[in-house]
Amino acid sequence: MSTHTDSSDNLLGCDFSSSPTRQKPIVLALGQQRSGRVQLSRLVRLDSLADWADWLRQPRDWVGGFDLPFGLPRELVQSLGWPTDWAACIHHYAGLSRAEIREQFAAFCNARPVGGKFAHRATDGPAGSSPSMKWVNPPVAYMLHAGVPLLLQAGVQLPGLWQPPQDAGSTRVALEAYPGLLARELIGHRSYKSDDRAKQTPERLIARKDLITALENGQTRLGLRLKLTHAQRDALVDDARGDSLDAVLCLVQAAWAQRAHEAGQPRYGLPAQMDPLEGWIVTAPASP
Template sequence: MKRAHHDIVLHGVDFSSAPSRRKPIVIAHGRIAALQPDVVNLEGFTRLETLASFRQWLNIPGPWIGAFDLPFGLPRELVDALRWPGHRGDHAPLPWERLILHVRHQSREQLRAIFRDFCAARPVGAKFARRACDRPAGSSPSMKWVNPPVAWMLHAGAPLLLDADVTLPGLRAGDPDRVALEAYPGHAARAVLGRRSYKSDDRARQTDERESTRGLLLTALELGRHPLGVRLQCTNEQREQMRLDPRGDALDAALCLLQAAWACSRQSAGYGLPETIDPVEGWIVSVLPQR
């Protein structure tokens, strides 16, 4: 029996590679409205202060679809150059799983040294290798270890997705009732705001202007005036919580929630992902390939 979209719990996950009370992992929970398939009801937020609690949370029974703000894979160019598991010429099965296991067993110091050596041999302006989805998404290279250190997000988060045996469309088959998709809230926000900044971890940059910009973004999300075409339904308290959060963690989690809803409505069409995805790179949900 086909399950209705509103029967599926949706999660949007603003991930942190080193969660703490000051900078927790923030998860927005919601469902698609039963009589309004273009509306997502925001049901609340969960804050997790340790990776151990995140590991435990991943095993919550489904059915659910989650959109996670962390890179799932590494650039093909990097994997091939290092001849890591999944490189071209390596035809063994489960390339993503073997790549993530390989990365997991490297320390941050080892990865930093490997990535620095790779970048040192490349020309200025093209130091980092990028995945096929990075340019259309406007996302940072998943091998980048500074400003922002998204490589550490992959190093901390991707192995936990593997351990949890979730399904990652295009990368691995797992529990069909727990589906994890890579998200990037910046892509959804930029479609509304352009290059205007709406958040900062730096207290000195947590300005009234950014607070006002968060308000503009929230209005667009509630009205459905953005390319995802899904309206966010939230309470006044939830709206104020997102507007007044200068780090933007709750708002980013809500943006990921809308990306999960976008994917849920396209579940029968591969969650809206490209037909072919590089098995070591992955793809960011709702991002369209460049032609």
């Protein structure tokens, strides 16, 4: 698929896969926002990590929401004796194989009591997100392992975590997003997607339609309305896997962050007390 982008598209949402394929690609939702309206311009599908890395390196300005964790729980990092500086921790983590990650994380969990196997980040509670150390269902630990090093190699800013050492000639800002946070706000805990064809039910189809309608009507605390063409709306409804819709949810979260930045909020609206090792999911309420 062509990766040409309109120069006015300065927002992106990314539904990420740690092992993308033609059948299960990385999906980018590109667009812009004006006066509280988020316009979806196009969807781009990338079926390899190399294609995604190439896209990230292109010199253009954008603020992006990425559906993958940017950090590990401080409790886990300290227990394993890894560096507690974020960049040093990511460098160490990137040097491990997936088998080594699974072995070390499983050993950590096995030493802990039932009901408290995983360590959590401070953002997990407010966001309702899975622990970033999970290696199955969903394998977010592998998503961090595959994605964050490529963001760093592309020279992208990660507010509160990482500032590139030199000006790359463009402002590319990556924020950790989580589509489930916004989806639950709009349709509760109803399921709207499944990779399993047998579970792509009429109920999930209706949930997707309701979710899209709520986004278009601006029924969120983010103060944003999604603008779609009829063809775009049909495409989001018809994607039973939900990858395109998840990318659009991340796009809306990125638009909120862009507005926060334009309003003078530091770190694109991330809370001042965020842990500089763990990171924070954009739009998740700050912990008390």
